Amino acid sequence: MLAVHFDKPGGPENLYLKEVAKPSPVESEVLLKVAASALNRADLLQRQGQYPPPPGASSILGLEASGHIAALGPACQGHWKIGDPVMVLLPGGGQAQYVTVPEGLLMPIPAGLTLSQAAAIPEAWLTAFQLLHLLGHVQAGDSVLIHAGSSGVGTAAIQLARMAGAIPLVTAGSQHKLQMAEKLGAAAGFNYKEEDFSEATLKFTKVQANAGGGFHKTDSAPLLHGEPTTSSAGFGQSLPRDCDPRGPC
Ligand SMILES: NC(=O)c1ccc[n+]([C@@H]2O[C@H](COP(=O)([O-])OP(=O)(O)OC[C@H]3O[C@@H](n4cnc5c(N)ncnc54)[C@H](OP(=O)(O)O)[C@@H]3O)[C@@H](O)[C@H]2O)c1
Incomplete structure (x- = not known):
């Protein structure tokens, strides 16, 4: 899959799309096919090297996203099904084609919002x-x-x-x-x-x-x-x- 990537901290000119491994959902995670992600101050700080992702989190930028559920981990509880539209707060990884998320972090998209707005x-x-x-x-x-x-x-x-x-x-x-x-x-x-x-x-x-x-x-x-x-x-x-x-x- 493609993800927004940077090799060294700096400005937006350092960003490029890179082919990276598509994640797989484990335990009670779901795989989200990302439709949109938003840009926050924390993303800018991370890109400048001033705000490292928390331990264990994706190094890919993107602290929120919307999209559709593409796969369910083996321990998912049945609250969500493949194809459901959702929005989610992330520790990172939203600026990519796919991201894995614990199912407990998923939120339904409020009526009347587009996927871009929800992100x-x-x-x-x-x-x-x-x-x-x-x-x-x-x-x-x-x-x-x-x-x-x-x-x-x-x-x-x-x-x-x-x-x-x-x-x-x-x-x-x-x-x-x-x-x-x-x-x-x-x-x-x-x-x-x-x-x-x-x-x-x-x-x-x-x-x-x-x-x-x-x-x-x-x-x-x-x-x-x-x-x-x-x-x-x-x-x-x-x-x-x-x-x-x-x-x-
Ligand atoms: N705890 C959480 O869960 C959480 C979640 C989201 C955001 N945040 C934090 O909330 C703050 C706002 O986030 P945001 O995404 O809304 O920010 P943003 O849209 O980028 O706006 C940041 C604003 O802060 C002011 N500012 C003051 N000193 C600044 C500096 N040195 N560099 C940049 N801006 C400065 C600027 O307004 P003026 O020119 O008017 O001063 C600027 O418009 C950030 O610190 C962010 O990390 C925390």
């Missing part, structure tokens, strides 16, 4: 979902500060925050990125290279509170407190949820 869901969107909902417990009406609002994870988080009825605020490093974030639903954006975003967020929330209520008044209280969410994706923190928007927090 871009697992890394950015599920990470954003995890940060917002499993760690941040975001509720309707919460203000959520999203750093790197134009990143893959950030753009997903903006849209998921809106879907939850929350108010996404973003930081980004350029005006162009802020405009993109605002088009996706960010209520406001702050260029951290040009202004102190905590100061700017404070101003924003005061203005909105004065304009029509519904936002947290922050006054001189610390801007970001409440339960912090921590993650390697560099996500921010929810503004306090126990704050009465009609009074000072």
